[in-house]
Amino acid sequence: MxxxxxxxxxxxxxxxxxxxxxxxxxxxxxxxxxxxxxxxxxxxxxxxxxxxxxxxxxxxxxxxxxxxxxxxxxxxxxxxxxxxxxxxxxxxxxxxxxxxxxxxxxxxxxxxxxxxxxxxxxxxxxxxxxxxxxxxxxxxxxxxxxxxxxxxxxxxxxxxxxxxxxxxxxxxxxxxxxxxxxDMPGFVSNRVLMLTINEAVFLVQDGVASAADVDRIFKTCFDHRMGPLETADLIGLDTILKSVEVLYESYNDDKYRPAPLLKKMVAAGLLGRKSGEGFHKYR
The missing domain is CATH 3.40.50.720 (NAD(P)-binding Rossmann-like Domain)
Incomplete structure (x- = not known):
């Protein structure tokens, strides 16, 4: 065809x-x-x-x-x-x-x-x-x-x-x-990536480091082109939250629980690049 x-x-x-x-x-x-x-x-x-x-x-x-x-x-x-x-x-x-x-x-x-x-x-x-x-x-x-x-x-x-x-x-x-x-929920890429992003959100929520410093560590220490929170902003925090919720529901495992800060930001309309602001500002 x-x-x-x-x-x-x-x-x-x-x-x-x-x-x-x-x-x-x-x-x-x-x-x-x-x-x-x-x-x-x-x-x-x-x-x-x-x-x-x-x-x-x-x-x-x-x-x-x-x-x-x-x-x-x-x-x-x-x-x-x-x-x-x-x-x-x-x-x-x-x-x-x-x-x-x-x-x-x-x-x-x-x-x-x-x-x-x-x-x-x-x-x-x-x-x-x-x-x-x-x-x-x-x-x-x-x-x-x-x-x-x-x-x-x-x-x-x-x-x-x-x-x-x-x-x-x-x-x-x-x-x-x-x-x-x-076919397992999250497959390979997002089963790992969503955990990484969600844990990075917890780091900011818990005051361990700023979003900029979390991303800088991943880029300078691991040679990643983007940090996890920059990646989250690119994907859209609403999409990240829905994906984490699907993983949480699918596996019934607390390691997939969404960070409260992530929920709060989505509720506030801070969705990342598409809204002009997420963990970083784009306006």
Missing amino acids: EFTTVGVVGAGVMGVGVAQNLAQTGHRVVLVDLTDEILDNARRELSTGLRAHALLNKGAGADPAQVFGRIEFTTDYELLAKADFVVENVTEDWDVKRKVYERIDRIVRPEVVFAVNTSAISITRVGSVTTRPERVIGMHFMNPVPMKPMVEVIRGHHTTPETIDTARRFLAGMGKDCIVVE
Whole structure:
């Protein structure tokens, strides 16, 4: 199967990044979300991302306007009927995801693969609410999507080898490689990363060090490109909190309990880069 048109469900930070990467690699994209307001914001974010990519890669790639023209912005889920592959990127909330899959399963052709872009939710659980569990696979993209060459791919209980091969071909068409792991909440990357970020939040909460110093230690002592709290701000503290809560619920283990400071910051709207302030300021 050729992946001429790709459905991207969810036009938040990750959905915009996936749509940009797909359009830059020659795919037509149907980008779906609930409101025109969300889609207008996605248009602005895409324009900014495409201009930045053009500046960083002068003389390479298509004109930003050409790339932008490959993306169709819509609130009409029925347009996913023309998709050859679907990548879902909605919030890390099971009730939201379940409703999305029940809806798109009735619209998208039966042979089309669903890729669940999640950091913690079980792929097997997602597959169970569709009529195609063998064609449901986890595809955990990293942020910013266009700049990251590797994707964590998750095999659900019913995911077939053919679906994994399809996923590999799809990602190769985006210029990406993948590592396939088994379906346990958090998988590899976020089972470790969310614990690290949550514990870093506890360090700030307990007055052990400032957010800036926590990040500086990781960058200067371990040669990390970003500290854990800078990473949290990039991902979004609301997404971090939901991911930690999923891990806590899934494993019933106190080591995954969310830091009260993290809950407080999310309640205050301090979500990181997307709100202008999190553990660091971006205004």
